[in-house]
Amino acid sequence: MLIRNNKEKGAQPMENSGIYVGLDIGTTSIKVIVAEYVKNQLNIIGVGSERSDGLSRGVIVDIDRAVTAIKKAVAQAEQKANIQISDVIVGIPADLLEIVPCSGMIAIGDENGNSKEINNDDVYSVTKAALTQKLPPERDIIDVLPDEFIVDGFDGIKDPRGMIGVRLEMKGVVYTGPKTILHNTLKCVQMAGLNVKDTLVAPLALSTVALSDGERDFGTVLLDLGGGQTTAAVVHDHKLKYTYVDQEGGKFITKDISVVLNTSLENAEKVKRNYGYAASYLASKDDLFPVEVVGKTDTVQISGEYLGEIIEARLTQIFTKLKNALVQVNALGLPGGIVITGGVAALPGVKELAEDIFDVNIRIFIPQQMGLRHPSFAQAIGLIQYMTIRSEIEVVVKSALSGNVKQVSQKAEETNNPQLVKVDFDGKKAESKQKKQSKSGAFEGLKNFFNTFFD
Incomplete structure (x- = not known):
């Protein structure tokens, strides 16, 4: 999807190699x-991780510093994977994300009104028609x-290609974000010497790896x-329906520890990772550890319970x-x-504290790939996972944004198994009796909610 092969002199770019690079x-x-x-199956062959610079609350505020950090992370991944990275998949945060329905219609018959077989060009054209809505500048x-x-x-x-008709309509959803965030992100990647192969809505990509098929279907x-920052995303019917971003995250916890214990941010981060508990009642007041305090020669003994109360x-x-x-x-x-993931989810007691506050079933997601068993890697893995399961028709539709339908076939080959569905006589999506029964009964009370708010 994106690479030149190993760095030997004269090596030629590999096409359709099945290699993907996710940049978080x-x-x-x-x-x-x-x-x-x-x-x-996804086989991880290289990983790079570098401390961020030039970002604040998930948004790039200093392009040059961010570019330097990106280059360092890419260099690490290149060395471990023994390839030269050229193309990357980039996640766009959900800050001020808007989810807007769209629809378009085109005529596909000839001048005499005769039907014709629908192809990629027709799907491309109807998507263009659906994107004619005017966006704020x-x-x-x-x-x-x-x-x-x-x-x-x-x-x-779900996929009209190969069918015949005279009129084609598409109904879908458009994800829009602030132009500043999108521009700055793409600018940093390009200045780092990389080509943006695709941009994905970060929570949607994350859901493909953190949630099971059932969780994405019935709603989670x-x-x-x-x-x-902390992002809440509602996924239902395999679609991203709602997002909410709170501009606080793990750095705020570290700062609280630094202020309360009167220690440096670096020491506060170490203390949080080595001794921190998200739920104070899980820590012991008898477990003491040393903390370097500003203005004092000797370290101060702090209890795990006290640290837990701060967190x-x-x-x-x-x-x-x-x-x-x-709730709204x-x-x-x-x-x-x-389902909870992200770097802060690694703190012991996050699940217990969340259960006390939300009063619903809570699950922590941790990637299981060797060497990546930490929730902070979930987003980068999700970017890759999303690309591997994306259907061919989604690739064709997305091509309308780039304006290059000629590369659709090649891009489609890079996805896995086009997800075509059968259509019954009344044109509705075929659905097994078992699945229909499983969605009824216990979840019937949610039907009106889905029909009004989500749809």
Whole structure:
């Protein structure tokens, strides 16, 4: 998807090699993961991780410093993977993200009104028609996803190519974000000597690796506890329906520890990682550890319980704000409960504290790939995972943003198994009896909510 082969002189670029590079530009760290997708499995072949610079609360505020940090992370990944990275998949944060429905219609028949077979060009054209809506000057499109296609009035079609008709419609969703965030992110990547192969909405990509198929289908809240901010995302019917960003994260916990214990930020971070508990009642007042205090020659003994109280206070504040936002959209009633990931999720007691505050089922997601078993790597892995499971029709639709439909076939080959669905006689998506039954009954009470708010 993106590479030149190893750095031997004269090596030629490899096409359709199945190698992907995910670039996660976070507030506290920048992570680069190189993975090879072979036989429906991701094999991690290189990892780079560098402390972030030039970012604040998930947003780039100093391009030059951010570029330097990106270059260092990429160099680490290149050395370990023994390749020269040229193309990367970049995640765009959910700050001020807007989810807007879109629809378009085109005529595909000939001058005499005869039907014709629908192809990639037709899908491209109908997507262009759906994107004609005028955006505010300060916003730009990050991604566009199709919900359904309608051929001559027959709806519920997931992939119309190969069908015949005279009229083609598409209904989908457009994800837009602040032009400043998108521009600065792409500018940094390009200045680092890289080509942006694709941009993805970060929470949507993360959901493909952190949530199971059932959780993404029936509805789940995904919390990404990052260093600079915390993002709550509601995923239902395999779509991102709602996001909320709280501009507080792990760096705020570190700062609280620094202020209360009168120690440097560097020492506060070490203390948090080595002795911290998210729920103070899980720590012991008898477990003491030394802390270097500014203005004192000797270290001061601090109890684990006291440190836990500092951490718990900040996390409680974050979780409470998230809960208030999620309650307003009734998201806490979703069957999947809440799945938590991100660097702060590594703190012991996060699950217990979240259960006390949200009062729903809580699960912590930690990647299981060798060498990446830490929740801070989840986002970078999600960027790659999303690309490997993306359907061919989604690739065709996304090509309308770049304006290059000629490369659709090549891009489609880089995705895995186009997800085509059957259409029954009334044009609705075929659905097994078992799946219909599983969605009824216990979840019938959620039906009105989904029909009104999410849809």
